[in-house]
Amino acid sequence: MSSAGIKNVYGVCDTCGFRYKLNQLKKNSLGMMQCPTDYDGNYDLKTHPQNKSPRIEEKFFIRNARPEANTDRNGEWQDITTNWNETSKYWNLI
Numbered sequence: 599m600s601s602a603g604i605k606n607v608y609g610v611c612d613t614c615g616f617r618y619k620l621n622q623l624k625k626n627s628l629g630m631m632q633c634p635t636d637y638d639g640n641y642d643l644k645t646h647p648q649n650k651s652p653r654i655e656e657k658f659f660i661r662n663a664r665p666e667a668n669t670d671r672n673g674e675w676q677d678i679t680t681n682w683n684e685t686s687k688y689w690n691l692i
Contacts (some may be wrong), residue, residue, distance in 0.1 A: 611636060 607620040612630040623631040627642040643649060 600656050602627060605619070608617050609623045610617055611623065611633040613632050613636040615656055622634060626632050626637065627640045627645070637640045657668040
């Protein structure tokens, strides 16, 4: 009785159905034997790179972060005249 050597053992790819040598077939994460053309690595729903959230780092750099010059609001104390009668009409709108 002769025993079969490793080089004479063949297997069938579970994805495409072609016959390959058994040492060329690899087992994926689901337990299927796949040929080198169909083998995608040990990726499944948890370890596949497309199922992972991307690393997004938002870095905002604002040069010279200062407010715009409001020349109408920056006045001298003597130049600003406030009459209480003028401001009371705005309180009536509330």
